[in-house]
Amino acid sequence: MSIFQYVEHMAIGEVRGVDTSQIFIRVTSSEKLSQARVGRLVAIQGQDANEWVVGLVNRVWRDPIEYKIQEQQSAEIVADQIPSEMNTIQVTLVGTYLARYGTKFNHFTRAILSLPDINRLVFPLEGTSLEKFMSIIGNVENGEVVQPLEIGVYTLDRKAKTYLDADKLFQRHAALLGSTGSGKSWSVATILEQASKLNNTNIILFDLHGEYTELPYTQQLRIAGPGDLSSPNESVLFLPFWLMNYEEIQSLMIDSSEQSAPNQAMAVLETITEIKKQYLTSQSKSDVLDSFTVNSPIPFYMEDIIKSLEQKNSEEIDTGEVYKTGANQGQPKTKQGPLHDKLTRMLIRLKNKIEDRRYGFLFQASEKYYEYDSLDEIAYQLMGHPGIQGYKNSGIKIIDFSEVPSDILPIIVSLVARLVYQIQFWLDPGSDNKGRHPILLICDEAHLYLPNAPQNSNERKSLESFERIAKEGRKYGVGLFVVSQRPSDVSTTILSQCNNIISLRLTNERDKSVVKNLLPDTLGGLLDVLPGLEVGEAVVVGDSTLLPTRIVLNKPKHPPKSSTIEFWSRWNNSGDKVNLLQAVENLRKQSRN
Numbered sequence: 001m002s003i004f005q006y007v008e009h010m011a012i013g014e015v016r017g018v019d020t021s022q023i024f025i026r027v028t029s030s031e032k033l034s035q036a037r038v039g040r041l042v043a044i045q046g047q048d049a050n051e052w053v054v055g056l057v058n059r060v061w062r063d064p065i066e067y068k069i070q071e072q073q074s075a076e077i078v079a080d081q082i083p084s085e086m087n088t089i090q091v092t093l094v095g096t097y098l099a100r101y102g103t104k105f106n107h108f109t110r111a112i113l114s115l116p117d118i119n120r121l122v123f124p125l126e127g128t129s130l131e132k133f134m135s136i137i138g139n140v141e142n143g144e145v146v147q148p149l150e151i152g153v154y155t156l157d158r159k160a161k162t163y164l165d166a167d168k169l170f171q172r173h174a175a176l177l178g179s180t181g182s183g184k185s186w187s188v189a190t191i192l193e194q195a196s197k198l199n200n201t202n203i204i205l206f207d208l209h210g211e212y213t214e215l216p217y218t219q220q221l222r223i224a225g226p227g228d229l230s231s232p233n234e235s236v237l238f239l240p241f242w243l244m245n246y247e248e249i250q251s252l253m254i255d256s257s258e259q260s261a262p263n264q265a266m267a268v269l270e271t272i273t274e275i276k277k278q279y280l281t282s283q284s285k286s287d288v289l290d291s292f293t294v295n296s297p298i299p300f301y302m303e304d305i306i307k308s309l310e311q312k313n314s315e316e317i318d319t320g321e322v323y324k325t326g327a328n329q330g331q332p333k334t335k336q337g338p339l340h341d342k343l344t345r346m347l348i349r350l351k352n353k354i355e356d357r358r359y360g361f362l363f364q365a366s367e368k369y370y371e372y373d374s375l376d377e378i379a380y381q382l383m384g385h386p387g388i389q390g391y392k393n394s395g396i397k398i399i400d401f402s403e404v405p406s407d408i409l410p411i412i413v414s415l416v417a418r419l420v421y422q423i424q425f426w427l428d429p430g431s432d433n434k435g436r437h438p439i440l441l442i443c444d445e446a447h448l449y450l451p452n453a454p455q456n457s458n459e460r461k462s463l464e465s466f467e468r469i470a471k472e473g474r475k476y477g478v479g480l481f482v483v484s485q486r487p488s489d490v491s492t493t494i495l496s497q498c499n500n501i502i503s504l505r506l507t508n509e510r511d512k513s514v515v516k517n518l519l520p521d522t523l524g525g526l527l528d529v530l531p532g533l534e535v536g537e538a539v540v541v542g543d544s545t546l547l548p549t550r551i552v553l554n555k556p557k558h559p560p561k562s563s564t565i566e567f568w569s570r571w572n573n574s575g576d577k578v579n580l581l582q583a584v585e586n587l588r589k590q591s592r593n
Contacts, residue, residue, distance in 0.1 A: 025122045238366075252353075
């Protein structure tokens with residue numbers, strides 16, 4: 001039996017116009033018109049009692065009507081019978097409800113199986129009907145929710161919980177967008193709490209401001225800061241320089257604006273290849289030596305690279321001739337090598353960075369990071385999950401990048417993402433595809449390292465790595481979850497690959513237009529409500545939800561450290577204990593530890 005049991009007097013109007021994706025409804029009374037609020041759902045019977053087309057009200061208006069009454073008709077027409085206004089509702093069709101679909105009952109699909117006929121009655125979805133319908137939307141195909149992703153409640157009916165199809169949410173990428181203070185961090189924490197209940201969760205969150213460092217169900221990692229170089233603990237993560245591929249090394253070492261940049265790039269390429277060959281030879285890794293490339297992650301010491309580059313920079317080449325006279329008589333003649341004095345500036349920059357303790361996580365890692373098997377440990381830290389034998393930490397890894405210098409932040413974040421993607425790529429999936437465990441990358445504050453208009457080589461290289469993941473990651477079990485307060489500043493290529501959008505309050509017109517462009521034209525009107533959303537309220541659209549809808553997100557049990565400080569109230573409160581002297585000392589040490 002259908003969940004929709006309507007009788008004629010319940011209708012708010014009738015269909016007067018039909019488009020390919022929209023319908024127009026005439027409402028006969030002002031009382032009925034009040035039931036047609038923007039954002040409300042309505043149902044119209046399809047071809048039979050089994051089929052109902054569901055629509056979303058996106059516009060309501062009233063037009064005055066002017067009548068010219070002929071003298072001979074005036075006596076026959078009573079003034080009260082002449083309507084003075086025309087009430088109209090515009091509805092966007094969003095799907096079809098079927099009371100029975102094959103062997104299934106109460107099935108909803110986003111396809112519009114048939115358009116409603118003219119004069120069909122239109123009924124509001126409210127009360128019991130709405131609650132039953134929302135429960136259908138939240139269920140999976142079998143009618144049962146097994147470990148669902150419960151993200152909140154529906155704004156239309158706060159008794160009805162909102163469930164998302166988490167498989168489609170993560171495998172087809174997602175974006176969580178919203179202005180500062182709209183509730184993004186709380187939304188991320190809510191999703192992480194749900195994921196922590198699963199057996200083998202595998203998530204990496206790039207935390208740029210240390211907001212998620214106190215979530216008790218996560219494993220905390222932190223890129224080594226200046227205060228960690230002498231005695232790092234287990235949570236400190238080093239990313240030695242040799243993990244970078246050639247393009248990343250080039251963007252870090254070489255200034256492309258210099259006239260000698262092509263010569264420098266050639267010298268770096270030759271030097272790295274030579275040093276890696278020497279290392280593999282010393283380790284008797286002949287099988288790797290036969291097939292490795294300059295981008296293969298083979299350990300090497302920066303001191304060896306600098307020594308080799310200095311030799312090239314001061315190299316003298318034998319001309320094949322000898323001096324016939326003078327003090328050098330009989331000695332071979334030499335001339336400056338092709339790279340003589342062309343690497344000086346690059347070497348100065350590189351030496352300065354090596355000595356700078358802010359870059360210690362790249363250049364000052366301990367000896368264990370230069371062993372052949374050191375990449376195994378790094379991969380274990382980044383991609384470990386409870387499904388791996390002997391792994392005892394949480395599968396949700398929070399990586400704190402707050403102490404990474406801003407000039408190289410994009411390239412360091414992309415380095416981690418690229419490592420994860422490449423390891424996933426080279427895993428043997430097996431015949432049943434169970435040899436490749438899926439992993440999700442949550443890109444918090446994505447606009448800082450996934451810019452829409454990259455300004456330098458670091459940002460361009462970072463963008464290339466993430467764009468490849470956005471385009472191809474789904475095939476190898478790598479999902480992206482992009483979080484940003486400025487959608488207009490995030491790469492449109494990456495956002496266009498996000499088939500799921502969770503949009504909180506957005507007030508900037510550029511940001512709103514970017515989100516609208518990600519959606520079908522028929523749903524653009526749904527986002528007109530974005531500036532008026534409450535904190536923690538969102539519009540969800542995409543593959544993960546059967547119905548584009550407006551929801552109130554759940555609050556996490558363990559909120560992140562992102563609450564906005566209340567200026568006026570705190571100024572009125574004398575209880576704050578601020579240790580400025582300690583802050584000054586931390587500034588000197590460049591560390592909060």
